[in-house]
Amino acid sequence: MKVWQRDFGKVDGQTTCLFTMKNNSGMEMTCSNYGCIITKILVPDSNGTLENIVLGFNNLEEYIQYSPYFGSVIGRVAGRIKGAQFEIDGITYTLEQNENSNHLHGGNRGFHNVIWNATVKENEEEITIEFTYMSPDGEEGYPGNVNMKVQYTLTNNNELLISYYGTTDQKTLLNVTNHTYFNLSGNLKRDILDHTLTINSDEFLELNNELLPTGQILEVKNTSFDFRKERKIIDGLRSPHSQNILAGEGYDHPFLLSTNHQQEIRLADKKSGRVMVIETDEPSVVLYTGNQLEGHYKVHGIPVRKYLGLCLETQGLPDSIHHSHFPSAVLKKGEEFKSKTKYYFTIMN
Incomplete structure:
Protein backbone atom coordinates (compact mmCIF):
# COMPACT_ATOMS: atom_id res chain seq x y z
CA MET A 1 0.00 0.00 0.00
CA LYS A 2 1.22 3.47 -0.90
CA VAL A 3 -0.10 6.98 -0.41
CA TRP A 4 1.23 10.32 -1.57
CA GLN A 5 0.12 13.94 -1.54
CA ARG A 6 0.53 16.99 -3.78
CA ASP A 7 -0.84 20.52 -4.03
CA PHE A 8 -4.04 21.08 -6.02
CA GLY A 9 -4.19 24.87 -6.12
CA LYS A 10 -5.74 27.50 -3.87
CA VAL A 11 -9.31 28.54 -3.01
CA ASP A 12 -9.73 31.91 -1.29
CA GLY A 13 -6.06 31.85 -0.40
CA GLN A 14 -6.23 28.38 1.14
CA THR A 15 -4.14 25.55 -0.30
CA THR A 16 -5.93 22.41 -1.42
CA CYS A 17 -4.35 18.98 -1.76
CA LEU A 18 -4.68 15.79 -3.76
CA PHE A 19 -4.16 12.43 -2.07
CA THR A 20 -3.49 9.29 -4.09
CA MET A 21 -3.84 5.84 -2.55
CA LYS A 22 -2.53 2.73 -4.33
CA ASN A 23 -3.01 -0.85 -3.20
CA ASN A 24 -0.83 -3.89 -3.84
CA SER A 25 -2.91 -4.85 -6.89
CA GLY A 26 -2.29 -1.51 -8.59
CA MET A 27 -5.73 -0.01 -8.01
CA GLU A 28 -5.51 3.73 -7.37
CA MET A 29 -7.90 6.30 -5.96
CA THR A 30 -7.20 10.04 -5.93
CA CYS A 31 -9.21 12.53 -3.88
CA SER A 32 -9.01 16.14 -2.74
CA ASN A 33 -9.68 17.95 0.51
CA TYR A 34 -11.72 20.41 -1.59
CA GLY A 35 -15.24 19.01 -1.44
CA CYS A 36 -13.85 15.52 -0.68
CA ILE A 37 -13.80 15.15 -4.47
CA ILE A 38 -12.87 11.75 -5.89
CA THR A 39 -10.96 12.80 -9.00
CA LYS A 40 -9.77 9.43 -10.31
CA ILE A 41 -10.22 5.71 -9.73
CA LEU A 42 -7.96 3.37 -11.70
CA VAL A 43 -9.05 -0.29 -11.89
CA PRO A 44 -8.09 -3.10 -14.30
CA ASP A 45 -10.16 -4.39 -17.19
CA SER A 46 -10.34 -8.07 -18.15
CA ASN A 47 -6.89 -7.79 -19.75
CA GLY A 48 -5.38 -6.22 -16.64
CA THR A 49 -5.18 -2.73 -18.16
CA LEU A 50 -5.55 -0.02 -15.51
CA GLU A 51 -7.79 2.87 -16.61
CA ASN A 52 -9.78 5.67 -15.00
CA ILE A 53 -13.49 4.92 -14.43
CA VAL A 54 -14.82 8.23 -13.05
CA LEU A 55 -15.52 11.66 -14.50
CA GLY A 56 -13.45 14.62 -13.38
CA PHE A 57 -10.94 17.29 -14.27
CA ASN A 58 -7.17 17.65 -14.20
CA ASN A 59 -7.11 20.95 -12.33
CA LEU A 60 -8.95 22.71 -9.52
CA GLU A 61 -10.04 25.67 -11.62
CA GLU A 62 -12.18 23.46 -13.85
CA TYR A 63 -13.92 21.93 -10.83
CA ILE A 64 -14.76 25.39 -9.54
CA GLN A 65 -15.97 26.65 -12.93
CA TYR A 66 -17.72 23.67 -14.50
CA SER A 67 -18.26 20.74 -12.19
CA PRO A 68 -21.78 19.26 -11.87
CA TYR A 69 -20.73 17.84 -8.47
CA PHE A 70 -18.18 15.44 -10.02
CA GLY A 71 -16.96 13.11 -7.25
CA SER A 72 -18.06 15.39 -4.41
CA VAL A 73 -19.53 14.72 -1.00
CA ILE A 74 -23.02 16.22 -0.96
CA GLY A 75 -24.61 17.78 2.12
CA ARG A 76 -26.01 18.87 4.39
CA VAL A 77 -28.90 17.36 2.47
CA ALA A 78 -28.55 15.45 -0.81
CA GLY A 79 -31.16 16.10 -3.45
CA ARG A 80 -33.83 18.77 -3.59
CA ILE A 81 -35.79 20.44 -0.79
CA LYS A 82 -39.11 21.80 -2.02
CA GLY A 83 -39.45 25.58 -1.84
CA ALA A 84 -36.05 25.82 -0.13
CA GLN A 85 -37.84 25.71 3.22
CA PHE A 86 -38.56 23.24 5.98
CA GLU A 87 -40.01 23.28 9.47
CA ILE A 88 -38.68 21.67 12.64
CA ASP A 89 -40.52 22.05 15.97
CA GLY A 90 -42.64 24.90 14.60
CA ILE A 91 -39.66 26.92 13.35
CA THR A 92 -39.39 27.57 9.61
CA TYR A 93 -35.90 27.55 8.13
CA THR A 94 -35.27 29.21 4.77
CA LEU A 95 -32.47 27.85 2.61
CA GLU A 96 -30.72 29.13 -0.48
CA GLN A 97 -32.69 28.74 -3.69
CA ASN A 98 -30.07 27.39 -6.07
CA GLU A 99 -32.30 25.48 -8.48
CA ASN A 100 -35.32 27.55 -9.48
CA SER A 101 -37.32 27.99 -6.25
CA ASN A 102 -35.86 24.86 -4.65
CA HIS A 103 -32.72 24.02 -2.68
CA LEU A 104 -30.35 21.48 -4.26
CA HIS A 105 -27.47 19.46 -2.80
CA GLY A 106 -26.83 21.66 0.23
CA GLY A 107 -26.69 24.98 -1.65
CA ASN A 108 -23.81 26.78 -3.30
CA ARG A 109 -21.70 26.47 -0.16
CA GLY A 110 -22.55 22.87 0.50
CA PHE A 111 -20.07 20.21 1.54
CA HIS A 112 -18.94 19.99 -2.11
CA ASN A 113 -17.65 23.55 -2.10
CA VAL A 114 -15.61 23.87 1.11
CA ILE A 115 -12.10 22.85 2.16
CA TRP A 116 -11.96 19.96 4.62
CA ASN A 117 -9.19 19.08 7.05
CA ALA A 118 -7.44 15.88 6.01
CA THR A 119 -5.51 13.17 7.83
CA VAL A 120 -3.86 10.04 6.41
CA LYS A 121 -4.09 6.74 8.27
CA GLU A 122 -2.40 3.65 6.91
CA ASN A 123 -1.40 0.07 7.65
CA GLU A 124 -0.37 -2.95 5.59
CA GLU A 125 -3.91 -3.83 4.49
CA GLU A 126 -5.62 -0.47 3.96
CA ILE A 127 -5.20 3.29 3.72
CA THR A 128 -7.74 5.84 4.93
CA ILE A 129 -8.01 9.52 4.11
CA GLU A 130 -10.10 11.10 6.87
CA PHE A 131 -11.77 14.44 6.17
CA THR A 132 -13.37 16.63 8.83
CA TYR A 133 -15.41 19.81 8.60
CA MET A 134 -17.48 21.89 11.00
CA SER A 135 -20.52 23.35 9.27
CA PRO A 136 -21.52 26.39 11.37
CA ASP A 137 -25.02 27.16 12.57
CA GLY A 138 -26.87 29.00 9.80
CA GLU A 139 -24.66 27.84 6.93
CA GLU A 140 -26.90 27.91 3.83
CA GLY A 141 -29.80 28.43 6.25
CA TYR A 142 -29.51 25.15 8.17
CA PRO A 143 -29.74 25.15 11.98
CA GLY A 144 -27.05 23.79 14.29
CA ASN A 145 -23.29 23.45 14.31
CA VAL A 146 -22.64 20.15 12.54
CA ASN A 147 -19.35 18.28 12.91
CA MET A 148 -18.76 16.01 9.94
CA LYS A 149 -16.26 13.24 9.33
CA VAL A 150 -15.86 11.43 6.00
CA GLN A 151 -13.47 8.52 5.52
CA TYR A 152 -12.27 7.08 2.20
CA THR A 153 -10.61 3.71 2.73
CA LEU A 154 -8.84 1.70 0.02
CA THR A 155 -8.14 -1.97 0.77
CA ASN A 156 -5.95 -4.59 -0.86
CA ASN A 157 -9.15 -6.36 -1.95
CA ASN A 158 -9.96 -3.59 -4.46
CA GLU A 159 -12.60 -2.17 -2.15
CA LEU A 160 -13.34 1.50 -1.61
CA LEU A 161 -15.21 2.16 1.63
CA ILE A 162 -16.90 5.51 2.23
CA SER A 163 -17.98 6.19 5.82
CA TYR A 164 -19.87 9.26 7.03
CA TYR A 165 -20.31 10.49 10.61
CA GLY A 166 -22.09 13.62 11.83
CA THR A 167 -23.19 15.23 15.09
CA THR A 168 -25.11 18.44 15.82
CA ASP A 169 -25.69 20.75 18.79
CA GLN A 170 -29.33 21.33 17.79
CA LYS A 171 -31.97 19.56 15.75
CA THR A 172 -31.22 19.77 12.03
CA LEU A 173 -31.35 17.87 8.74
CA LEU A 174 -28.54 15.61 7.52
CA ASN A 175 -28.60 13.29 4.50
CA VAL A 176 -25.18 12.84 2.92
CA THR A 177 -23.98 11.06 -0.22
CA ASN A 178 -21.18 10.95 -2.77
CA HIS A 179 -21.80 12.22 -6.31
CA THR A 180 -19.19 10.33 -8.32
CA TYR A 181 -20.02 9.75 -11.99
CA PHE A 182 -18.90 6.28 -13.09
CA ASN A 183 -18.01 5.00 -16.55
CA LEU A 184 -16.55 1.51 -16.52
CA SER A 185 -15.44 1.57 -20.18
CA GLY A 186 -12.12 3.04 -19.04
CA ASN A 187 -10.78 6.50 -19.89
CA LEU A 188 -14.24 7.43 -21.22
CA LYS A 189 -13.89 5.36 -24.41
CA ARG A 190 -17.67 4.92 -24.61
CA ASP A 191 -20.77 6.30 -22.93
CA ILE A 192 -22.69 4.32 -20.29
CA LEU A 193 -25.77 3.35 -22.31
CA ASP A 194 -24.59 -0.25 -22.81
CA HIS A 195 -23.62 -0.65 -19.16
CA THR A 196 -25.80 -3.18 -17.39
CA LEU A 197 -27.23 -2.54 -13.95
CA THR A 198 -28.82 -4.67 -11.26
CA ILE A 199 -30.58 -3.11 -8.24
CA ASN A 200 -32.35 -5.18 -5.61
CA SER A 201 -35.35 -2.86 -5.47
CA ASP A 202 -39.09 -3.43 -5.81
CA GLU A 203 -40.09 0.24 -5.65
CA PHE A 204 -39.00 3.71 -6.75
CA LEU A 205 -40.17 7.25 -6.07
CA GLU A 206 -42.39 9.10 -8.51
CA LEU A 207 -41.08 12.58 -9.39
CA ASN A 208 -42.85 15.74 -10.50
CA ASN A 209 -41.76 18.20 -13.18
CA GLU A 210 -39.22 19.77 -10.79
CA LEU A 211 -37.72 16.31 -10.11
CA LEU A 212 -39.09 16.44 -6.56
CA PRO A 213 -40.75 13.35 -5.04
CA THR A 214 -44.55 13.52 -5.27
CA GLY A 215 -44.78 11.21 -2.24
CA GLN A 216 -46.03 8.32 -4.35
CA ILE A 217 -44.06 5.08 -4.24
CA LEU A 218 -44.34 3.10 -7.48
CA GLU A 219 -43.69 -0.58 -8.21
CA VAL A 220 -40.88 -1.38 -10.63
CA LYS A 221 -42.67 -4.50 -11.90
CA ASN A 222 -43.28 -4.52 -15.68
CA THR A 223 -41.52 -1.18 -16.17
CA SER A 224 -38.15 0.10 -17.38
CA PHE A 225 -37.39 0.72 -13.68
CA ASP A 226 -37.17 -3.00 -12.92
CA PHE A 227 -33.47 -3.66 -12.36
CA ARG A 228 -34.03 -6.79 -10.26
CA LYS A 229 -32.64 -8.62 -13.26
CA GLU A 230 -29.77 -7.18 -15.27
CA ARG A 231 -30.93 -4.36 -17.55
CA LYS A 232 -29.11 -2.02 -19.93
CA ILE A 233 -29.13 1.69 -19.12
CA ILE A 234 -30.22 2.44 -22.69
CA ASP A 235 -33.63 0.95 -21.85
CA GLY A 236 -34.45 4.16 -19.99
CA LEU A 237 -33.51 6.27 -23.01
CA ARG A 238 -35.82 4.25 -25.27
CA SER A 239 -38.62 3.88 -22.73
CA PRO A 240 -42.02 5.53 -23.29
CA HIS A 241 -42.55 5.58 -19.49
CA SER A 242 -43.59 9.09 -18.43
CA GLN A 243 -41.03 9.10 -15.61
CA ASN A 244 -38.14 8.35 -18.01
CA ILE A 245 -39.29 11.14 -20.31
CA LEU A 246 -39.70 13.50 -17.36
CA ALA A 247 -36.09 12.90 -16.27
CA GLY A 248 -34.76 13.88 -19.70
CA GLU A 249 -34.83 10.44 -21.33
CA GLY A 250 -33.13 8.35 -18.70
CA TYR A 251 -33.16 8.04 -14.94
CA ASP A 252 -32.85 10.50 -12.06
CA HIS A 253 -34.81 8.48 -9.50
CA PRO A 254 -34.50 7.13 -5.96
CA PHE A 255 -34.86 3.36 -5.74
CA LEU A 256 -35.88 1.86 -2.39
CA LEU A 257 -33.44 -0.92 -1.57
CA SER A 258 -34.88 -4.28 -0.55
CA THR A 259 -31.66 -5.44 1.13
CA ASN A 260 -28.52 -3.90 2.61
CA LEU A 267 -22.90 -2.20 -12.49
CA ALA A 268 -21.03 -3.88 -15.35
CA ASP A 269 -19.50 -3.08 -18.73
CA LYS A 270 -19.21 -6.22 -20.82
CA LYS A 271 -16.72 -4.80 -23.33
CA SER A 272 -14.13 -3.94 -20.68
CA GLY A 273 -15.18 -6.76 -18.34
CA ARG A 274 -15.25 -4.36 -15.38
CA VAL A 275 -17.78 -4.87 -12.58
CA MET A 276 -18.60 -2.62 -9.63
CA VAL A 277 -20.63 -4.00 -6.74
CA ILE A 278 -22.11 -1.56 -4.18
CA GLU A 279 -23.31 -2.41 -0.68
CA THR A 280 -24.75 0.17 1.71
CA ASP A 281 -26.76 0.64 4.88
CA GLU A 282 -28.77 3.48 3.31
CA PRO A 283 -32.47 2.93 2.46
CA SER A 284 -32.17 4.05 -1.16
CA VAL A 285 -29.94 4.74 -4.13
CA VAL A 286 -30.50 7.56 -6.63
CA LEU A 287 -29.71 6.45 -10.16
CA TYR A 288 -28.81 9.43 -12.34
CA THR A 289 -27.75 8.61 -15.89
CA GLY A 290 -26.22 11.97 -16.85
CA ASN A 291 -29.27 13.10 -18.81
CA GLN A 292 -28.44 16.77 -18.18
CA LEU A 293 -24.69 16.60 -18.81
CA GLU A 294 -23.86 19.37 -21.25
CA GLY A 295 -21.64 22.41 -21.60
CA HIS A 296 -18.58 23.79 -23.35
CA TYR A 297 -15.96 21.90 -21.40
CA LYS A 298 -14.03 18.65 -21.54
CA VAL A 299 -13.78 15.81 -19.04
CA HIS A 300 -10.25 14.39 -19.06
CA GLY A 301 -9.95 15.61 -22.65
CA ILE A 302 -13.36 14.31 -23.78
CA PRO A 303 -16.10 16.84 -24.66
CA VAL A 304 -18.89 16.52 -22.11
CA ARG A 305 -22.13 15.01 -23.38
CA LYS A 306 -25.25 13.30 -22.13
CA TYR A 307 -24.78 9.77 -20.77
CA LEU A 308 -21.00 10.12 -20.42
CA GLY A 309 -21.30 8.88 -16.83
CA LEU A 310 -23.83 7.74 -14.27
CA CYS A 311 -24.25 8.26 -10.54
CA LEU A 312 -25.37 5.73 -7.94
CA GLU A 313 -25.96 7.94 -4.90
CA THR A 314 -26.65 5.89 -1.75
CA GLN A 315 -28.67 8.05 0.64
CA GLY A 316 -31.88 8.65 2.53
CA LEU A 317 -34.96 9.56 0.51
CA PRO A 318 -34.88 13.09 -0.96
CA ASP A 319 -37.11 15.82 0.49
CA SER A 320 -38.13 13.50 3.31
CA ILE A 321 -38.88 16.48 5.57
CA HIS A 322 -42.00 17.11 3.45
CA HIS A 323 -43.16 13.46 3.39
CA SER A 324 -43.93 11.99 6.80
CA HIS A 325 -44.03 8.41 5.45
CA PHE A 326 -40.39 8.64 4.29
CA PRO A 327 -37.54 7.74 6.68
CA SER A 328 -36.64 10.92 8.57
CA ALA A 329 -33.47 12.93 7.88
CA VAL A 330 -33.80 14.86 11.15
CA LEU A 331 -30.70 14.59 13.34
CA LYS A 332 -31.11 15.46 17.02
CA LYS A 333 -28.61 16.76 19.52
CA GLY A 334 -26.88 13.82 21.17
CA GLU A 335 -27.41 11.51 18.19
CA GLU A 336 -24.79 10.52 15.62
CA PHE A 337 -25.41 10.23 11.91
CA LYS A 338 -23.65 7.14 10.54
CA SER A 339 -23.60 5.77 7.03
CA LYS A 340 -21.31 3.39 5.15
CA THR A 341 -21.13 2.37 1.49
CA LYS A 342 -18.70 -0.15 -0.01
CA TYR A 343 -17.64 -0.24 -3.67
CA TYR A 344 -16.01 -3.49 -4.77
CA PHE A 345 -14.28 -3.63 -8.15
CA THR A 346 -13.73 -6.89 -10.03
CA ILE A 347 -13.96 -8.38 -13.52
CA MET A 348 -16.44 -10.72 -15.14
CA ASN A 349 -15.81 -14.45 -14.91
Missing part, protein backbone atom coordinates in the same frame (compact mmCIF):
# COMPACT_ATOMS: atom_id res chain seq x y z
CA HIS A 261 -24.92 -5.12 2.53
CA GLN A 262 -25.92 -8.00 0.25
CA GLN A 263 -24.47 -6.94 -3.12
CA GLU A 264 -27.67 -5.02 -3.76
CA ILE A 265 -26.26 -2.91 -6.63
CA ARG A 266 -24.15 -4.23 -9.52
